Amino acid sequence: MTSLASLLLTGVVLTDFAILATSRMSTCIRAIGVQGLILATLPLALHPGWSLHTLGLAAGTAVVKAVALPWFLAWAIREVNVRREVEPLVGYVTSVLVGAVAVAVSFVVAPKLPLPDSHGTLLVAVALSNVLTGLIVLTSRLKAITQVVGYLMLENGIFVFGLTQTQRVPFLLELGVLLDVFVGVFVMGIVVFHINREFDSLGSARFDEGGRR
């Protein structure tokens, strides 16, 4: 593990907290874009040999996670004209604290896991923190777009975990995973767009007031 890689991984955790702490959607989206960019550079820092495989993975990740998805999400909030998260189920201070606990737990658990090589420990710790904070955002926020951001954090965490396996998992498969994530968020975005048309607001929780049952 080079010091550059450690620095990048720290950056990933910082962007998690940026998302946990903010109510502004544009900040959320910018943070998830920065996180995508960091993820794209991670394979380069981790495997200094720069094989075609690593380069392809970095390029694909950069295109999907740092450019296409943030751009699409930014388009979506502009189109439907939402700026802020309405009062979330869990307050921002609380969710930052819960996030801190989740990150601490991840860093305590990760070294205990049996790993082929020791330098994977930090990767696993960051991966678990990202998965947990992603789940926190997914469950505690009410706006559909923020939930999509939470889902992306979850996916990014899994991506970081996958980096412990890059040399074993074939490139085509990674492309397949990236493509699926991209299409997934795209479909979610389309649904968000229609939800907004139908409800004039992006709150997925407001569905419950829709006179059903």
Added chain:
Amino acid sequence: MILLALVAVPALGAVGAYVHREEGYRTAWLVAAAVAHLAIVSLVWVTRPDPALAGWIAAEGLGLLVLTVLSLLFLAAAMYTVGYLRHESPRGGRLFVTCLLTFLGAGSLVALSQHLGLLWVGMEATTLSVAPLIFHRHDRRSLEAVWTYLVMSSVGIALALLGTFFMATAQFSAPAADRPLVLADLVRSAQRLDPAWLKAAFVFLLAGYGTKMGLAPMHTWKPDTYGEAPPLVGALMAGGLTSLAFLGVARTTQVVEAAGLGSFAQPVLVGFGMISLVLAAVFVLGQSDLKRLLAYSSVEHMGLLVLGLGLGGVGAYGSALHVVNNALAKGLLFLAVGNVALATGTASTAETQGLGRALPVSAALLTVGLFAATGSPPFGPFLSEFMILRAALSGGHVVLALVVIGLLVTVFGGMALRILRVVHGEPSQQPRGDTEGIWLIAAPLALALAVLMLGSYIPEPLERVLGQAAAALGGRAP
């Protein structure tokens, strides 16, 4: 080559259908691709082609079974679509057929894949291809349904991806020559996988694919989604998508069993099975919408599938057979309910009473579907449910078996009460239009005949593949 055609033909059809502006051409593409797909599947049964793509893709055991029911069910749904589109044209017309065919292609990929990563990619593609089909009406309720479905499925499938990576990590102690995540290699050197990572992989894969199956308590997307989806999409989801997800769970269990960790996996599977059965029995009683009723019936059958898997022995054979039976019975029921909904404009049981006279054929099919899906003799599900119960008894779980019987009877009572009222009750309204055209009747009728046949006669080739599937899962033929 043949195996790759199973993915390529639907993909080609999807593109072909999208290009045409006229609906007639699109449905022609749909039916043609479905027929071609089934023809190739029959060819696979006859020729048994070798694995392709360096062993990543093969048709064997449970995968072949799932592939076959998917193909049969899809042809039925495709034929039904021809009639359905004459009565109701979904918004986003062109996308409808394209998404259906994409689902078939991605589903075939899942059924064929011998690589857990490829299986994941296919599974995610099926999830996404179904989403536009659910919200084709673009109204409030279907948007609510599709959002719940998307978020729950996406999180579930993300957990399954994490589980897949855990599985790859568990391989670090396996021989270096082993290909990562290839099922045959995983099973062969299962004893040398790292048990801690393998257990973690099992838990995450079960949670992930279990969400897609709709096992309780991860089933909450199911009632809304099945309630809003067009009937033929409901049929494909309840019969096809859930079977594919079960295949994911079964593949994982296969590795865990081979590693000698069966005592860890089995109680978990039995537990999920029982929770699903209990929950289905409780909620079936309160449903007043036919499609939501079927959703809880689906939760029940998913519970039975993992229960059989967890009990092992004859139970694994019963589960493999139940995959086929459940798919056929659910397809039949959804299409029959679809006819009712097309005729009356609603699937609410209060407004669809006494249709026996106005829609004699659909009402009869609905009754047959009721008895088939609740596991009454002489239909196929009776046989497979009986095997799962036998596995419980021979394993010494008498109390468990009795509880399961009680729950099955409860579900039967709840469903019979609602459905028989739809057939025999006092007519509450005159149905609009004639929905007993040949296209809308032939498909459920064919499914009814198939599920009836499986109750008394299992063809020899099918029996052999069932045996293979059960053996791979650590079970045996009765």
